[in-house]
Each structure stands twice: as structure tokens, then as C-alpha cells.
Amino acid sequence: MLAYVRLSFLLWLYTSICCVQTTSPAQFMDDISGYRSACKKIGWEPKQDCTVYNVIAFHANLNSNLNNLSPNTTMKFENVQLNKGNGYDPATGKFTAPEDGVYSFTWSFLTNRGGTVYIAAVVDNVDHVHTCINNQQSTHINSSGHLIYELKRGNKVWIRTWHVPATFIHGGYYSYFSGSKINSI
Numbered sequence: 001m002l003a004y005v006r007l008s009f010l011l012w013l014y015t016s017i018c019c020v021q022t023t024s025p026a027q028f029m030d031d032i033s034g035y036r037s038a039c040k041k042i043g044w045e046p047k048q049d050c051t052v053y054n055v056i057a058f059h060a061n062l063n064s065n066l067n068n069l070s071p072n073t074t075m076k077f078e079n080v081q082l083n084k085g086n087g088y089d090p091a092t093g094k095f096t097a098p099e100d101g102v103y104s105f106t107w108s109f110l111t112n113r114g115g116t117v118y119i120a121a122v123v124d125n126v127d128h129v130h131t132c133i134n135n136q137q138s139t140h141i142n143s144s145g146h147l148i149y150e151l152k153r154g155n156k157v158w159i160r161t162w163h164v165p166a167t168f169i170h171g172g173y174y175s176y177f178s179g180s181k182i183n184s185i
Contacts, residue, residue, distance in 0.1 A: 056085035057180035062171040069166040075159045077177045094158040095179055097151040102183040107159050108144035110174035118163040121147045124155055
């Protein structure tokens with residue numbers, strides 16, 4: 001019986017939508033509200049609504065060059081170009097997840113001839129990815145990394161030096177840290 005009611009409703013809905021004349025915006029919203037109400041009554045609800053989801057994303061780069069940073073120094077990317085959701089704090093260099101989800105983080109840094117830089121991507125004080133340049137011989141060279149990680153609200157992610165002192169990291173748009181939420185849990 002329920003299957004018959006659903007099929008009847010779907011046929012009514014289809015003919016109502018395909019054969020509708022032009023209506024006013026107010027009448028259209030009333031119609032949509034009625035369709036949603038009818039779907040809800042028979043237990044058939046869409047998995048997602050037509051609402052806009054909050055974007056959580058940030059991108060920040062270094063203001064100036066960094067010299068001789070000791071291991072375990074948190075890098076503070078002060079020049080914030082995007083901070084949707086206000087998860088990134090340039091004063092601490094740390095991103096705090098505003099809500100549960102799967103997040104993607106990227107970073108890149110540039111050093112000069114002879115430069116040695118070891119970088120760790122850290123989640124709540126545990127290293128998860130390492131990238132490095134060791135005594136590089138080009139005029140300039142960069143290294144980048146990527147981390148995809150499931151975070152709970154309040155988890156923190158940041159970039160820090162590790163292993164040995166970082167001799168030189170170019171500032172400006174050459175060295176940056178970015179992240180975004182890619183999926184809800």
C-alpha cells in the first residue's frame with residue numbers, strides 16, 4: 001500500500017512539475033514547501049537540502065624571510081589572504097578545526113643555495129608528514145607537501161621545523177600554508 005501511495009505521489013509530482021505554467025516567486029515557494037511537506041509525510045526525504053554549506057578554508061603566506069629557525073619552531077604565516085570559518089590564527093600559526101570533517105592541507109616553502117629546511121605537518125602535536133630540502137645546490141628550490149586528515153572540532157594543525165635548524169626560508173608568496181574542509185563526517 002505504501003509503495004502505491006509513493007508511486008501515486010511521484011506521478012502527481014512529475015505531472016505537476018512538467019506541466020506547470022509560469023508562476024510568481026511566492027507561489028513557487030509555496031509549491032516547493034508543499035512538495036517537501038508531502039515527501040516528509042510519506043517518509044521520503046532527500047539526503048541533502050538545497051541550502052548553502054559553510055565554507056571552511058584558509059590560505060596564508062610568510063610576511064618575511066626566516067633565518068636559522070631551531071627545530072620544533074611553529075611557522076607563523078602572518079599574511080592571511082583567506083580565512084573562511086576563522087579556523088586559522090596567524091598569531092599562533094595554527095589552524096583549529098571549527099567542525100568535524102575531512103580536511104586537506106598544503107604547504108610550500110622556498111630556500112636558497114646551501115639551504116637546509118626540514119618541515120613537519122603536525123596534528124595535535126604529532127607529526128604526520130615530513131618534507132625537506134637538505135643542502136640544496138640550486139640558486140633557489142622549493143618543496144611542498146600535502147596532508148588529508150579527519151579532524152574533530154577543536155583539533156589543531158600547524159607547520160613546524162624539525163630535525164635540524166632551518167637555515168633560510170623565503171617570505172612573501174613563495175612560502176605558504178593552506179587548508180580546507182573537503183567533507184563532513
